[in-house]
Amino acid sequence: MAFLPLLLLVPALLSFLFTFGTGVELIRFISLRALFVQQPAGAGAPQHRADPAPSYEWRAVLRDPKILHPLMMDVGLIVLFILQHSLMATERVKRWTSSCLGVLQRSFYVFCTALALQLLMRYWQPVQDGPTLWNAHTEPWVTWIPLICFILHFIAWLVIFSIVLIFDYAELMGIKQVYYHCLGMGDPLAVKSSRAVRLYTHLRHPVYLEFLLLLWCVPCLSLDRLLLALLFTAYLTYAHSLDQQDYLYLRAQLDKKFQVFSREEAAYGDLLAQNGPSTYKEN
Numbered sequence: 001m002a003f004l005p006l007l008l009l010v011p012a013l014l015s016f017l018f019t020f021g022t023g024v025e026l027i028r029f030i031s032l033r034a035l036f037v038q039q040p041a042g043a044g045a046p047q048h049r050a051d052p053a054p055s056y057e058w059r060a061v062l063r064d065p066k067i068l069h070p071l072m073m074d075v076g077l078i079v080l081f082i083l084q085h086s087l088m089a090t091e092r093v094k095r096w097t098s099s100c101l102g103v104l105q106r107s108f109y110v111f112c113t114a115l116a117l118q119l120l121m122r123y124w125q126p127v128q129d130g131p132t133l134w135n136a137h138t139e140p141w142v143t144w145i146p147l148i149c150f151i152l153h154f155i156a157w158l159v160i161f162s163i164v165l166i167f168d169y170a171e172l173m174g175i176k177q178v179y180y181h182c183l184g185m186g187d188p189l190a191v192k193s194s195r196a197v198r199l200y201t202h203l204r205h206p207v208y209l210e211f212l213l214l215l216w217c218v219p220c221l222s223l224d225r226l227l228l229a230l231l232f233t234a235y236l237t238y239a240h241s242l243d244q245q246d247y248l249y250l251r252a253q254l255d256k257k258f259q260v261f262s263r264e265e266a267a268y269g270d271l272l273a274q275n276g277p278s279t280y281k282e283n
Helices: 003-036 055-059 066-087 091-122 144-166 169-173 175-182 194-202 208-216 223-239 244-282
Strands: none
Touching: 003 091, 003 144, 003 169, 003 175, 003 194, 003 208, 066 091, 066 223, 091 175, 144 169, 144 208, 169 175, 208 223
16 A cells, blocks of 8 residues: 555645646736736826826725725735735644645645635726826837836746745645655655755745735736735735845855856866767767
C-alpha cells in the first residue's frame, strides 16, 4: 500500500490547477479590464470646471442608491477575501487545519484563497453611472496614457512572476509539501535556514509595490476601482512587515542567484569557445 500517500498529490494538483486558473483570471480582472474594457458611462466628459459643482456632485453620489448598492456589494466581497486570507493564516487556524488535513494544509489554504478571489471577481459590481477621479480617455491623453499604463502593467506582472518563481512556486502552492511527504523527507521548511523562515513569517505579500502599481496605474479611475485600490492598499500596507534584516537576506539571496547565473553563462561561453571551431571544421 505504498502508493496510498501518492493519492495525496491528486487534491494538491487539483488545487494548483484551480489556483493557476484563478491567477490567469486575476490578470484579466486587475489589468485587462481596466486597460481595455469600456469606461463607465459617466466618464466620457472631462471634469474641467471652474464652478464648485463637482463637490455637490460627490455629495449627491453618497446618497445615490444606484451607486451605493454596488459599492456596498464590492466592500462585502473585499472584506470576505481579507478575512479568509488573514484568519486562515493565523497560527490557531493553521494548527487546526494541519491536524485535520495534514500535509494538505497549504493546498487547502491556497484553494480557499483562490475561491475567495473567484467570488470577488465573479460578483464584482462596477459603478457605471458614477463620476471618476481621473479619466485619460480624452484628448490629448487617449493614446499615450493607456499605452504607458499597459507597459507598466506588463512589467509589473513580469516582476511578480519572477518573484514567485524565486520564492519556490511549488512550495507556495502546497505541492512540495505533499511531494516531500510521499518521499518521507518531512517538511520543506525544516531544511531552510532560520533567516529564510523568519523572512517567510514577515513576508505575507512578496509583491507589495508591484500590486500597488497594478491597482493605481489605470487610465480611468472609477469609484469601484478606487474602492478596490484603497482597501487593498490598506490591507497590503498593514500586512507588509519587513525589516532591515529581511532586506539584507533578500539582497544576499538575489546576489547569490546572480552569481550562479553568471557562472552558468561563463561556462556556456567557454563550451562554445571550445566546441565552436571543431564543429565549424566538421561542417
